[in-house]
Amino acid sequence: MEHRRETIAILGSTGSIGRSTLEIAARLNDKYRVTGLAAGSNVTLLLKQTAEFKPEIVSLRTERDAAEFRRRYKGGRVRVTFGPEGAVEVAGRSGNDIVVSAITGIDGLGPTLAAVKAGKKVALANKESMVVAGAFLKREAARSKARIIPVDSEHSGVFQCLAGQKMESVSRVILTASGGPFFRTPLGEIGRKTLDDALRHPRWRMGKKVTVDSATLMNKGLELIEARWLFDLDPARLDVLIHPQSIVHSLVEMRDGSVLAQLSRTDMKVPIQYALTYPEREVSPLPALDLSRIGPLEFHRVDERKFPLFALARTVLEEGESLPVALNAANEAVVGAFLAGGVRFGALAGLVERCLAAHVKRPVRNITEVFDIDRETRETAKIILKQRT
Ligand SMILES: NC(=O)c1ccc[n+]([C@@H]2O[C@H](COP(=O)([O-])OP(=O)(O)OC[C@H]3O[C@@H](n4cnc5c(N)ncnc54)[C@H](OP(=O)(O)O)[C@@H]3O)[C@@H](O)[C@H]2O)c1
Structure with a gap:
């Protein structure tokens, strides 16, 4: 008898995280079946994904996008829906075991909440929903028994380091930041940087919004707030270090002086796959991490004069x-x-x-x-x- 494959719905399937998730789902095809996809306006890519993965439901941002999809779709039966309600339907549907939440910004909150309320395993990339509604998402998850597994590489690192540890033994959680494209730019020159400069991230290929947030370091500020809720940590126990090589994703300092770290290649497929397979681990398609070829690993404090939005986010976290x-x-x-x-x-x-x-x-x-x-x-x-x- 064929074993039952776990079912996955992907919110933001046409984005950077969504596309990487589908690559993993295709490779682990004997374990996972994609049953739902929600996208914004990239009808062409959603058509291609639908032809390949044959989900039962797809959603687009607007009615017009959905009408265009229906007109161009030549495959088998699929329910086509749209708007915030469409994404919520994809997320909360009874057929999904796992929901990957990877829409950008507050638009991801409604569907993420629907997945949490429905008791799904939620692989959370959409950090903005934790930032704005962490207390409510955690409360709902406790009620519905949903598991929220972080996809953000830093939070995945913390999650992995904390496995089997008692929270009272943790003295500090340190998220690392690549420093973005302007880490080595002199203070006086940052203001003159352009959109093209800001979008040229030295380490990660991501959607535009998160790439700009990485250039201002607001992304790291949002991640501190995300970590505060995900791991139920007092803001005083949260810190950030710039680590330009992006190999160490986070550090957990224990009260006995041990520091645990999670290291992996700079590729979001590692934390995405871990969130899907958790608590199991599957073989990675990436070559093993060879530290001898990476060279020195550096760590620096954040210069808040250069990155005032990071300082602002820290204050917001505390207040x-x-x-x-x-x-x-x-x-x-x-x-x-x-x-x-x-x-x-x-x-x-x-x-x-x-x-x-x-x-x-x-x-x-x-x-x-x-x-x-x-x-x-x-x-x-x-x-x-x-x-x-
Ligand atoms: N990329 C990374 O490496 C990374 C790492 C950690 C965390 N994250 C977080 O993951 C989230 C996604 O990031 P990303 O880099 O994948 O962004 P992205 O490439 O810009 O993709 C965003 C996705 O959301 C969809 N979308 C946007 N607004 C929508 C709406 N109103 N309704 C339905 N779908 C909508 C987009 O659809 P269309 O393209 O079809 O319009 C696209 O599929 C963000 O919260 C980001 O902070 C990303």
Whole structure:
């Protein structure tokens, strides 16, 4: 009798994480079957993925995208849906065992929450949902028995180091950062950098939003907030070190002086595969890590004068309440304007700071309030961005 393959739904299947996940699913075809795909507007790639993986349901961002998909689709039966409700349906469907959450930004929150509420194993790449709603996602997961397994390489590293450890024995968790394209750029020159410069990441090939966040180091700030919720850690026990080689993904310092580290090649297929197969491990298609060929591994402190958005995110982590939601919304809006060509790199931090200065910090009581604060901050950002042009 054929053994039952685990079923996977991928949110953001046409993106960088989504495509890598499908490569793994294709290689581990005897273990996994892809049953759902949610994408934004890349109809052509979703058609190709649907032909290859034969999911039962696909979703696109808009009704127009869905209509185009239906018109061009020549394969067998597939349910085609769209919009936020479509992605939520893909995520929460009873046929999925595993949901890979890899839509960018707060748009990933609704579907991630649906997967958590439905008690799925959630492979979480969409850090923004943990940043803005970590407390609610954790509470729902405890209720539904969902498992949230991190995909972010740093958090996957921490997750692996913490296996079998008692949290009271952990004195500090240190996430590493490559430092992005401007780590070695003198302070006085960073402001003049362009969109092309910011998108030229030295180590990772990722979607544009996360690549810009890596250039400002906001990405590392968001990851600190993500780690605070994922591992239930007091902000004082969280730290960051710049490690330009991106081989050590995180370090866990124990109270007896031991430091545990997770090392792997700079390839997201390693943490994605681990999240899928956890608690098992499968053979990797990548060559083994050969430290003798990598050379010296460096570690540096973050220069917060060069990366003011990292410093801002640290403050937000410490102050909590509604600030992470406002920070995330302001950052998404300002980075969106930068990607559209309307803002200089040197102006990013000031604009996000102005949005936060206009925000009145308050407790967040439920998910509806998360979306309200997100919307309110985007309105503020729109006004601030308009004022400058
Ligand atoms: N890439 C990495 O190495 C990496 C590492 C760690 C964490 N992450 C996190 O993983 C997430 C995805 O990153 P990425 O680099 O894969 O981004 P990406 O390449 O830009 O892909 C984003 C995906 O989300 C889809 N999407 C965007 N808005 C959508 C919406 N409203 N509804 C449905 N689908 C939507 C896009 O669809 P279309 O392209 O079809 O429009 C695409 O499939 C982010 O939260 C990022 O921070 C990424």
